[in-house]
Amino acid sequence: MLLEVEGLSVNYGQIEAIRDISFSVEEGTVATLIGANGAGKTTTLKTISGLLKARTGKITFDGVDVTDMPPYDRVKVGLCQSPEGRGIFPGMSVRENLEMGAYVRTDRKTAAYQEDFDRVMTLFPRLQERIGQVAGTMSGGEQQMLAIGRALMARPRLLLLDEPSMGLAPKLISQIFSIITEINEQGTTVLLVEQNAAQALKRADTAHVLDSGEITRSGTGDELAGDDSVKAAYLGGSV
Amino acid sequence: MQFFFDHFFELTITGLALGSIYALVALGYTMVYGVLQLINFAHSEVFMYGTFAVIWVFTAFGAGGHTSTGGIIGLLIVSVFAAMLVSGGIALLIERVAYRPLLKRNSPKLVALISAIGASFALSETMGLRDRITGFVGLDKPLADYVNGARDNSSLPVEITPKAVFKIGDYSVTTIDLLVIITALVMMVFLDRFVRRSRAGRGMRAVAQNPEAAALMGVNAVRVRQITFLLGGMMAGVAATLYMIRIGTTRFDAGFILGVKAFTAAVMGGIGNLRGALLGGLVLGVAENWGSAIIGTQWKDVVAFILLVVILLFRPTGLLGESLGRARA
Numbered sequence: 001m002l003l004e005v006e007g008l009s010v011n012y013g014q015i016e017a018i019r020d021i022s023f024s025v026e027e028g029t030v031a032t033l034i035g036a037n038g039a040g041k042t043t044t045l046k047t048i049s050g051l052l053k054a055r056t057g058k059i060t061f062d063g064v065d066v067t068d069m070p071p072y073d074r075v076k077v078g079l080c081q082s083p084e085g086r087g088i089f090p091g092m093s094v095r096e097n098l099e100m101g102a103y104v105r106t107d108r109k110t111a112a113y114q115e116d117f118d119r120v121m122t123l124f125p126r127l128q129e130r131i132g133q134v135a136g137t138m139s140g141g142e143q144q145m146l147a148i149g150r151a152l153m154a155r156p157r158l159l160l161l162d163e164p165s166m167g168l169a170p171k172l173i174s175q176i177f178s179i180i181t182e183i184n185e186q187g188t189t190v191l192l193v194e195q196n197a198a199q200a201l202k203r204a205d206t207a208h209v210l211d212s213g214e215i216t217r218s219g220t221g222d223e224l225a226g227d228d229s230v231k232a233a234y235l236g237g238s239v
Numbered sequence: 240m241q242f243f244f245d246h247f248f249e250l251t252i253t254g255l256a257l258g259s260i261y262a263l264v265a266l267g268y269t270m271v272y273g274v275l276q277l278i279n280f281a282h283s284e285v286f287m288y289g290t291f292a293v294i295w296v297f298t299a300f301g302a303g304g305h306t307s308t309g310g311i312i313g314l315l316i317v318s319v320f321a322a323m324l325v326s327g328g329i330a331l332l333i334e335r336v337a338y339r340p341l342l343k344r345n346s347p348k349l350v351a352l353i354s355a356i357g358a359s360f361a362l363s364e365t366m367g368l369r370d371r372i373t374g375f376v377g378l379d380k381p382l383a384d385y386v387n388g389a390r391d392n393s394s395l396p397v398e399i400t401p402k403a404v405f406k407i408g409d410y411s412v413t414t415i416d417l418l419v420i421i422t423a424l425v426m427m428v429f430l431d432r433f434v435r436r437s438r439a440g441r442g443m444r445a446v447a448q449n450p451e452a453a454a455l456m457g458v459n460a461v462r463v464r465q466i467t468f469l470l471g472g473m474m475a476g477v478a479a480t481l482y483m484i485r486i487g488t489t490r491f492d493a494g495f496i497l498g499v500k501a502f503t504a505a506v507m508g509g510i511g512n513l514r515g516a517l518l519g520g521l522v523l524g525v526a527e528n529w530g531s532a533i534i535g536t537q538w539k540d541v542v543a544f545i546l547l548v549v550i551l552l553f554r555p556t557g558l559l560g561e562s563l564g565r566a567r568a
Contacts, residue, residue, distance in 0.1 A: 049455055075457030087452035089445055100445050103438070104457035154457070 001060075002027040002189050003048070003158055008057030010040075010047050017043040018213040021057070025158065025206070030180070030190045032221065034197040034234055035210035041193040042084050044210070045162050048191070049081040050074045062157065075104050078157030082147040082164065084193075090136025094127055097135050097146055101153030112155075119186070120149040123179055141172040148179070158189045165196045177203055197234035201225040209234070243532040248408035250528040256416045256485065258524020259423030263478035264501035265508070265516035266430060267330070267471030273447040273511040274467045277348055280355040281333045283498020284362035285326045285472050289479025290489035291366065292325035293318040294393050301397050311399060315480065323476035330472025333358050334464055342464075359494075367491030394488045419481045426477050427517050430470065434513060439466050447511065496540075503547050509557030518558055522546075 003025040010018050018040040025031040033041050046052040048059055050071030059067045066074055080101075089097050098120060107113050121128045124145040130138060135146055144164055151159055161180065165173040177199045184190050184203075194200035201207055204221035209230060217224060224230045243250070264286050271279040296318040301310075337358040341351045365372070370389040401413035434440035442463045445453035454460060482497070483489065500523065508519025523543055530542025550558060 051451060051454060070459070071454045072457040072459045075455070081455045083452055083455055087449055087455070089448040089452065091448050092444065096441070100441060100453075100456050103442065103445075150456070 029205035032204035080156035081160035084162035101150035249410035254525035254528035258521035262520025265505040281358040283494030287494030289322035289326035289476040326476030327472035515559035
C-alpha cells in the first residue's frame with residue numbers, strides 16, 4: 001500500500017471534523033472519497049498533506065510514518081496536493097506557478113525536470129499558450145489546470161486532488177476527469193476528493209463514502225456507483 | 240513661497256536623500272506585511288539599533304584619529320556591515336520572541352500586533368537604560384565611554400563633512416547626497432531581484448500570495464518568515480548607516496518618528512509592494528521638504544500625514560497598490 005490511514009481523527013477547533021477514519025490507497029490506482037459538503041473530505045486531505053494535525057491515528061506513506069512530518073517534508077517524500085478552490089499564486093505567471101510546484105526539487109537544470117515540464121505542457125496545451133500570463137487573470141478552468149499541473153511538477157508519487165471539478169462548466173469537468181485518468185495511466189497514484197460523485201466513481205478503482213466525518217461505505221468505484229443508497233444520496237438519481 | 244523657488248533644487252535633492260532612508264526602512268514594514276499581513280511595530284527599533292551599531296564601530300575604531308577621508312570610508316564600510324548584522328539580528332530576535340510563539344498557536348492578528356508594540360518598548364528602553372544594565376553587571380567602568388548618558392543624544396565621534404560634487408541649478412550636490420541616494424537605489428535593486436529571482440524570494444512571494452498553497456508546494460513558512468525579517472532588518476541597517484552619515488546623532492527613541500514616517504511611506508506606496516515602498520519613501524521625503532519650505536518647518540510632519548490622507552482618499556491601496564501584480568513581494 002502506498003498510503004495507509006489508520007484510525008484518523010481530526011478536530012477543527014472544538015468540532016470533531018473526522019472520526020476514526022481508516023482507508024488505504026494502493027500504488028498505481030485512483031482512489032476517491034465522496035460525500036456531501038462538510039462531510040470531512042477536505043479535512044482528510046489536509047491532514048494527509050500535513051496542513052492539519054491529527055488528533056489520533058496514523059498516516060503511513062510508503063512504509064514511513066508521516067503523521068508528525070511537517071507539510072514541506074511530505075512534499076519531498078512524494079505527497080503533493082492540489083488544493084480546493086485551486087489555490088494558485090495569483091500574482092505569479094503560469095511559468096512561475098509551475099516552478100513553485102517544483103520548489104522542493106533540486107534538479108532544475110536536468111532533463112528529468114524538462115521532461116516533467118513538457119509532460120504538463122502536453123497534458124494541458126492551454127497552459128502552454130498562457131505560459132507568460134499572470135495566473136490570477138485566467139479563467140477558473142485554466143486555473144484548475146494550472147493547479148493540477150503545478151502539483152505534477154513536484155513529480156509526486158501520490159497526487160491529492162481536492163474538488164478539481166468545483167465551479168467548472170460540465171464540458172470542462174469531463175475534460176479535467178479524462179486528464180486525471182491520463183495522469184494515472186502515466187503512473188501517478190491519485191487520491192481524489194469530489195462532490196461530483198458520478199464522475200469520481202466512474203474513474204475510481206476504490207471509493208469511500210464519507211458522511212459526517214465517518215466512512216460509511218467502501219468498495220470499488222463500480223460497486224458504489226451501482227449501490228442504491230449511494231445513488232439516492234450522492235448521484236441524485238431516482239432509485 | 241519665494242524661499243521655495245529659490246531653493247527648489249536643494250529641497251528636492253535633500254528630500255530625495257531623506258526619502259531614500261525612509262524607503263529603506265519602509266521595505267522592512269512592507270515585506271513583513273506582505274508575508275504575514277501584520278505590521279511589525281518593532282521595526283523602528285531594528286533601525287535604532289543599527290544607528291548605535293554605527294556609533295559603536297566609530298567609537299571603537301575611530302577615536303584613535305582615523306579621520307582622513309580614506310579612514311572614514313573604511314569605517315563606513317565596517318559600519319554598514321555591523322549595522323546590517325545588528326539590525327538583522329534584532330529583527331530575527333523579534334520574529335523569534337514576539338511573533339513565532341503566537342503564530343504557532345494561531346493567535347489572532349491583533350495579539351501579534353500588541354506583542355510587537357511590547358517588543359518595541361522593551362528594545363527601546365533596553366537601549367535607553369543601557370547605563371543601568373551595564374552598571375548592574377559591573378561593566379560600567381570599562382564601558383564608560385559607551386554608556387554615558389544613555390538617555391541623551393549620542394553622536395558620531397567624527398564629523399563627516401560633505402563635499403560638493405556638481406551643481407544642479409544653484410545647488411551643489413554633495414558626496415553625502417549621492418552616497419545616500421545611490422546606496423538606497425542599489426539596495427532596492429538587489430532586493431527586488433532577490434525576491435523575483437531567487438528560490439527564497441519565490442518562497443516569500445508564494446507565502447504572501449497564498450500561504451496554504453505555499454505550504455503544499457513544500458515551502459517552509461517559518462524559514463520564509465526568518466528570511467523576511469532578516470532582509471528587512473538588513474535594509475534597516477543600511478538605512479541606519481546612511482542616517483548616521485547625514486544626521487550624525489541618535490537616541491534610544493530615535494526609531495519612533497522615523498519608523499512612523501517609513502510606515503507612512505510604505506502605506507502611501509501600497510503596503511506589501513516593494514517598489515511602492517521606494518516610491519512612497521521618495522515622495523514623502525520630497526513632499527516634506529517642499530511642504531516645510533512653503534508652509535514652515537514646524538509643519539513638516541503635518542504635511543507628511545496630510546499627504547498620506549489625500550493619497551489614500553483617492554487610492555486606498557496606495558500609489559502602486561497592494562495589487563496582484565508581479566511587483567508584489
